Amino acid sequence: MTATAEPEIGKARLRKEDARLITGQTRWTDNLQLTGMLHMAVLRSPVAHARITNIDVSRATAMPGVAVVLTGEDFAAEQGSLPCAWPITEDMKSPPAPAMAVDQVNFAGEAVALVIADSAYHAADALEAIDVDYEDLPVVLDMEEALRDNDLVHPDLGTNKCATWIFDSAEAGVGTNVEDEIASAEVVIERTFRQQRLIPAFMEPRSVVVDTTAGMFTVWSATQIPHILRWMLSAVTGISEHKLRVIAPDVGGGFGGKLQVTPEELLCLLVARRMGRPVKWTESRTESMLSAHHGRDQIQKITLSARRDGTVTGLKVELLADMGAYLRLVTPGVPILGAFMFNSIYKFAAYRFVCTNVFTNKVPTDAYRGAGRPEATFAIERMMDELAVELGMEPMKIREMNWIKHEEFPFNTVAGLTYDSGNYEAATARAMELFGYDELREEQARRRSSGDVVQLGIGISTYTEMCGLAPSRVLGALRYAAGGWETASIRMLPTGKVEVITGTSPHGQGHETVWSQIVADKLGVPFEDVEVLHGDTATSHKGMDSYGSRSLAVGGTALVHAADKVLAKARTLAAHMMECDEADVEFASGSFSVRGTSTVRSLGDVVLAAHVAHDLPEGMEPGMDADATFDPDNFSFPHGTHLCATEVDTETGMVRISRYVAVDDVGTVMNPLIVDGQVHGGLAQGIAQALYEEATHDEMGTLTTATFADYLLPCAADLPAFLTDRTTTPATSNPLGAKGVGEAGTIASTPAVVNSVLDAVRHLGVRDIEMPMSPERVWTALQGRPDPGAGDVAAGGLGSIDAQGGQS
Amino acid sequence: MIPAEFKYLFPSTVDEAVRMLAEEGEDAKVIAGGQSLVPVLRMRLAAPTALIDIGGLTELTGVRDDGDSLLIGAMTTHYEVQRDHLVQDHALLLRLVTDTIADPQIRHRGTFGGSLCHADPAGDLLAPVLALDAVMIIAGPSGRREVPAAEFFVDYFTTALAADEILVDVRVPKYTGWGAHYEKLNRVAQAWSIVAVAAAVQVRDGTISAARVGLTNVGSGPVRATGVEEALIGQPPSSEAISEAALRASSGDGYKDNLARVLTGRALTAAVAG
Structure with a gap:
C-alpha cells in the first residue's frame, strides 16, 4: 500500500530541467554538430530603404572555405512569401515578404546575401567581401508622417496604411455610443501616450540547423512554435508536411520574440535542400537586435469621459500601430489583442476602439510579452490617474468606485468578453496592507512640504488581462488562421513509468516540472517517474505551442483529460482483474481497491496487465495510453493590484524603485516557486519598459541600439526586492482553475512605475514624461523643457566605441 | 560575433613585447585584460593584424611603495587594486572608483593600465588619475619615458602612447589621510x-x-x-x-x-x- 502522498499540485518544487539548462549540458540548437555541416552567415542591409542595383559576390566566392554565395536573385523563384497568419480585415494591405531581399530593401537589417562556408569563421570573413550597390529611396520612419503617404514603403500598395480595425460597443450591441457619452459628459480627458519600440532580448540567440539526410528535412530551431513552424514551412516551400520534422530542443527564452517563422529558418531550409548537406545558422546579439522582430511601438490617443463624482462613462481609443516593413506571423493582430483590454476592470457604458496599422521602414513588430495587453493596461491605468488628478480624488478610490465588484461575476464587458471570475477588492486590500500605503502617503507629504531633493511617488496598477489563448471559435471570428486548442498524450510504460507528450513548447517556463506534478497527482505516481517530451513534431505529433500564457490553462487541461482517460481504462481493467463490478472500484494514491475489501491492485500492476495483454476484458485494446485535446470555451482573466513607490532625485532625474508590491490572482497555483519566478521576470521586463528599454533609430533608419551597451536591460542590482503575494479566485474555464501567469507581471508593472514617477513630480508642474523615463527625460521635464528624446547620453555605451571604429 | 583573423603573440618580457610591437607595425594591438578590446574585435570595429598579449608580463602586476608615491603596475587588475592596502592608505580615491567599475567578473579580468590606454572618456579611471596628478611610465624601443596624465589623454580613445610603446607603470603621488x-x-x-x-x-x-x-x-x-x-x-x-x-x-x-x-x-x- 502506498501511503497518501502530499499533493504535488501546489508544491514549491525546484524545476527538474534547471540543472541542465543552467549548466548548458543540454541540447541548445547551436550545440548540434552534424557531419559535413555547412555554416550560413547573412549579409544585412545597412540602409533602411533602397533599390539594390548590383551585388558582386566574386571576391567573396573566392575566399577560403566558401562553398557558395547566394543572393535574393538565387532564391526569387523558390522563396515565396513569409506567412502572415492574421489578416485582421478583409481589405488589409499585405506586401510580399521575401525571406531575402531581391531588388529592394525595406529595413536596415534585412537579408541581402548569404555566405555558405565550411566554418562559421570563414562565412563571417567572406561577408565583408560582398559588394552591394544601393540606390537610396526615401525612408519612412514616423507613423504620422507615413500616413500622409508622401513617401511609400511599398509603392505597389499605393499607401502606407495597412489596415484599420474597429470595435464599437454600440454597433456590437454590448454598450452605448461613445460619442454620445463624450458629448454629454461632465468631464472629458484626452491624452496621447507613446509606447516605445522594444526588443524582446531573449537570452539564447536564434539558431537553426537543417539536415536533409534519411529522406527527411529535419529542422532544429530555437523557436517557441515547432508545430506552427512545420505547417508554415511546408506551406511556403511546398515540401510535404510529412517530410518535414521540426525540433525545438531546449530553448533559452522567447518572450514572443521566437513566436515567428523567420527568414533565416526558411533560408536554412532552402540552402540545405539546394546543397544536400546540413546547414547551421546562429545569430550574434547585434544581428538579433537588427533583424528579429521588435515589440510595442504604438501611439495611443485616449479619450475618457466621466461624471464629476468619478464614475467613468465612455472610453475611446485611437491607435496607430507600427507594423515595420512587413507583416510577420501575427504582426497585424498584436494591437488587436489589446482591443478587448482597454476597458480593463472598469464598468464603462460605451467603448470604441479604432486601430490603424502603419507600414514604416523598420524591422517588423510582432508579439512581445503581453502582446497588445500591456499597451492597453498602460493606457487605461494612466488615464485613471489622470482622471483622479483632474477631479482631485484619491487614485485608488476612483478605481474602486468603477471596478467590477466580486459579486458581479461572471461579468459581460463593454468589449464583448465575459470575465468569469475575480476579486479586485481582495487583491487590492492585500496589496495596500503589504505596501503600507497610508504610511507612504504620509512620507510623501512630508517630503513635499520640506522640499526634499528626493521626492516620493506612489503608483497604482489594478490590472486584468486575457490569457489562455484561445477558444478556436473566437480566433476564427477574429480572422486568425489557426485554432487555439492544445493536446497532451500519456504513455504508460510497462515498468510503471510515465511518458507525457505535450503540444506546448516550453522555452524556460518549467513545463516539465509542472506537467509532472499534475500527472503525479492525477495518477498517484512519484513525480520522478514522469518524463515530459515536447518540441519535436515526430513525438509531439500535434500542438499549438507556447505563447499568450496558454500552456497551463489549455495544455495543462488537455493533460488532465488524458490522465482521466488513462484512469478510466485502468479502472475497467482493474475491475476485471479484481473480479468486481467497476462501480465498486475506488482509486486513491496510485492504487485501485474494491470498496469495503482489502483487495488492491496498483496502477503499475494494471498497466503491466494491459501491456502483456494476457487477460483483458472483451474488446479492450492492449496498452494503456491516452490522447486528449482541449479547446477552451473562454479565455482566463488573471488580475491583481501592483503598487510601486519610487524615489525621484529632482537634481539628477534618477528614479529608484524603493518598494514594489505585486498581489496577483492567477487562479489555482500549481507551483508557487514557478509562479513567483514568472512574476519576478515579468516585473523586470515591465519595469524596463518604464525606465530603461527603447529601440531607437537615426534619421536614416539605422538602429542605434544594437548592442546591450546601448539597449539597456536592468539586472538584479537595478531592481528592488519584490514583495509578492497572491489571492486565489479559480478560473472557471478549466478544471485546474488556472489562469496563466506568463505575462501578468509585465502587463501590470509598466503603468505602476510611470504613475509612481509622475506622482512624485506632479506637484512640481510635470504632467507627463515619455518612456523610458531616463534621468535626462525626468530632469528635462522638471525644468519645464520639451522632451529631449532618447538623447545621446542615454547610456554612455558602445556608442562611444563607434566613434573610434568609425562605423556601427 | 566572430573577429577577423589575427596573429597571436605572447611575450614574456616588456622588452620582448616592445620589440614585437615594432616588428608587427601599426596594425598590431596590445591586449591586456581584453574587457574593451575583445568586444571591439568581436564586432569587427577593429581588425588588428596581430594581438600582443601582455598577460604573461608578471613584472607589470602589483602595487609598490616608492617613497612619496605608489607605483601601480599596468597589468594590475581592478580586483587587485580594490584589495591593495597601499592603495587603500595612500590613494583611497582610486579604490573607491574601482569599486564602481562594471561587475566582479570584469574587475577580475580588466586592468588598471588597460583602462587608461583605452582612453574611453566614459571610463572611470581617467578622471581620478588626471586629478591625482599621476604620471605614466612608458616603455618604448629607446627606453622609458614619463608622461604626466594631463598630457597622456589626448582625445577620444587616443593617448600619447606611440604605436611601439607600452604603458608599464603609473606613478601616483601619495594622498595619505585625504578624504x-x-x-x-x-x-x-x-x-x-x-x-x-x-x-x-x-x-x-x-x-x-x-x-x-x-x-x-x-x-x-x-x-x-x-x-x-x-x-x-x-x-x-x-x-x-x-x-x-x-x-x-x-x-x-x-x-x-x-x-x-x-x-x-x-x-x-x-x-x-x-
Whole structure:
C-alpha cells in the first residue's frame, strides 16, 4: 500500500530541467554538430530603404572555405512569401515578404546575401567581401508622417496604411455610443501616450540547423512554435508536411520574440535542400537586435469621459500601430489583442476602439510579452490617474468606485468578453496592507512640504488581462488562421513509468516540472517517474505551442483529460482483474481497491496487465495510453493590484524603485516557486519598459541600439526586492482553475512605475514624461523643457566605441 | 560575433613585447585584460593584424611603495587594486572608483593600465588619475619615458602612447589621510557613467588645504575641474563653500552641465565627511 502522498499540485518544487539548462549540458540548437555541416552567415542591409542595383559576390566566392554565395536573385523563384497568419480585415494591405531581399530593401537589417562556408569563421570573413550597390529611396520612419503617404514603403500598395480595425460597443450591441457619452459628459480627458519600440532580448540567440539526410528535412530551431513552424514551412516551400520534422530542443527564452517563422529558418531550409548537406545558422546579439522582430511601438490617443463624482462613462481609443516593413506571423493582430483590454476592470457604458496599422521602414513588430495587453493596461491605468488628478480624488478610490465588484461575476464587458471570475477588492486590500500605503502617503507629504531633493511617488496598477489563448471559435471570428486548442498524450510504460507528450513548447517556463506534478497527482505516481517530451513534431505529433500564457490553462487541461482517460481504462481493467463490478472500484494514491475489501491492485500492476495483454476484458485494446485535446470555451482573466513607490532625485532625474508590491490572482497555483519566478521576470521586463528599454533609430533608419551597451536591460542590482503575494479566485474555464501567469507581471508593472514617477513630480508642474523615463527625460521635464528624446547620453555605451571604429 | 583573423603573440618580457610591437607595425594591438578590446574585435570595429598579449608580463602586476608615491603596475587588475592596502592608505580615491567599475567578473579580468590606454572618456579611471596628478611610465624601443596624465589623454580613445610603446607603470603621488569620493550616475549597473565626479580633499585645522576634482564623460577626455579646486582652498568644509565651488564644475545649462555641478557637490560633501 502506498501511503497518501502530499499533493504535488501546489508544491514549491525546484524545476527538474534547471540543472541542465543552467549548466548548458543540454541540447541548445547551436550545440548540434552534424557531419559535413555547412555554416550560413547573412549579409544585412545597412540602409533602411533602397533599390539594390548590383551585388558582386566574386571576391567573396573566392575566399577560403566558401562553398557558395547566394543572393535574393538565387532564391526569387523558390522563396515565396513569409506567412502572415492574421489578416485582421478583409481589405488589409499585405506586401510580399521575401525571406531575402531581391531588388529592394525595406529595413536596415534585412537579408541581402548569404555566405555558405565550411566554418562559421570563414562565412563571417567572406561577408565583408560582398559588394552591394544601393540606390537610396526615401525612408519612412514616423507613423504620422507615413500616413500622409508622401513617401511609400511599398509603392505597389499605393499607401502606407495597412489596415484599420474597429470595435464599437454600440454597433456590437454590448454598450452605448461613445460619442454620445463624450458629448454629454461632465468631464472629458484626452491624452496621447507613446509606447516605445522594444526588443524582446531573449537570452539564447536564434539558431537553426537543417539536415536533409534519411529522406527527411529535419529542422532544429530555437523557436517557441515547432508545430506552427512545420505547417508554415511546408506551406511556403511546398515540401510535404510529412517530410518535414521540426525540433525545438531546449530553448533559452522567447518572450514572443521566437513566436515567428523567420527568414533565416526558411533560408536554412532552402540552402540545405539546394546543397544536400546540413546547414547551421546562429545569430550574434547585434544581428538579433537588427533583424528579429521588435515589440510595442504604438501611439495611443485616449479619450475618457466621466461624471464629476468619478464614475467613468465612455472610453475611446485611437491607435496607430507600427507594423515595420512587413507583416510577420501575427504582426497585424498584436494591437488587436489589446482591443478587448482597454476597458480593463472598469464598468464603462460605451467603448470604441479604432486601430490603424502603419507600414514604416523598420524591422517588423510582432508579439512581445503581453502582446497588445500591456499597451492597453498602460493606457487605461494612466488615464485613471489622470482622471483622479483632474477631479482631485484619491487614485485608488476612483478605481474602486468603477471596478467590477466580486459579486458581479461572471461579468459581460463593454468589449464583448465575459470575465468569469475575480476579486479586485481582495487583491487590492492585500496589496495596500503589504505596501503600507497610508504610511507612504504620509512620507510623501512630508517630503513635499520640506522640499526634499528626493521626492516620493506612489503608483497604482489594478490590472486584468486575457490569457489562455484561445477558444478556436473566437480566433476564427477574429480572422486568425489557426485554432487555439492544445493536446497532451500519456504513455504508460510497462515498468510503471510515465511518458507525457505535450503540444506546448516550453522555452524556460518549467513545463516539465509542472506537467509532472499534475500527472503525479492525477495518477498517484512519484513525480520522478514522469518524463515530459515536447518540441519535436515526430513525438509531439500535434500542438499549438507556447505563447499568450496558454500552456497551463489549455495544455495543462488537455493533460488532465488524458490522465482521466488513462484512469478510466485502468479502472475497467482493474475491475476485471479484481473480479468486481467497476462501480465498486475506488482509486486513491496510485492504487485501485474494491470498496469495503482489502483487495488492491496498483496502477503499475494494471498497466503491466494491459501491456502483456494476457487477460483483458472483451474488446479492450492492449496498452494503456491516452490522447486528449482541449479547446477552451473562454479565455482566463488573471488580475491583481501592483503598487510601486519610487524615489525621484529632482537634481539628477534618477528614479529608484524603493518598494514594489505585486498581489496577483492567477487562479489555482500549481507551483508557487514557478509562479513567483514568472512574476519576478515579468516585473523586470515591465519595469524596463518604464525606465530603461527603447529601440531607437537615426534619421536614416539605422538602429542605434544594437548592442546591450546601448539597449539597456536592468539586472538584479537595478531592481528592488519584490514583495509578492497572491489571492486565489479559480478560473472557471478549466478544471485546474488556472489562469496563466506568463505575462501578468509585465502587463501590470509598466503603468505602476510611470504613475509612481509622475506622482512624485506632479506637484512640481510635470504632467507627463515619455518612456523610458531616463534621468535626462525626468530632469528635462522638471525644468519645464520639451522632451529631449532618447538623447545621446542615454547610456554612455558602445556608442562611444563607434566613434573610434568609425562605423556601427 | 566572430573577429577577423589575427596573429597571436605572447611575450614574456616588456622588452620582448616592445620589440614585437615594432616588428608587427601599426596594425598590431596590445591586449591586456581584453574587457574593451575583445568586444571591439568581436564586432569587427577593429581588425588588428596581430594581438600582443601582455598577460604573461608578471613584472607589470602589483602595487609598490616608492617613497612619496605608489607605483601601480599596468597589468594590475581592478580586483587587485580594490584589495591593495597601499592603495587603500595612500590613494583611497582610486579604490573607491574601482569599486564602481562594471561587475566582479570584469574587475577580475580588466586592468588598471588597460583602462587608461583605452582612453574611453566614459571610463572611470581617467578622471581620478588626471586629478591625482599621476604620471605614466612608458616603455618604448629607446627606453622609458614619463608622461604626466594631463598630457597622456589626448582625445577620444587616443593617448600619447606611440604605436611601439607600452604603458608599464603609473606613478601616483601619495594622498595619505585625504578624504575621497566618486559620485557616479549610470542608468543600470553595467552601463557607463552619464557623468561621474572623482574628488579628493585634504582638510587641515578645519580648512580645506588642497582638493583634486576630475570629471568623467563630459568631454573628449577626462576633465580636471581646476576652478572648483581653487575655489575650495582656504574654505571651511561647509555645505555653503562646497555648493559655491561646485557651481564652477560647468557653466552650461545642458543636462550634463547640471550633472557636473550636482555630482561635484555630492562628491565633495562625501569626501570631506570621509
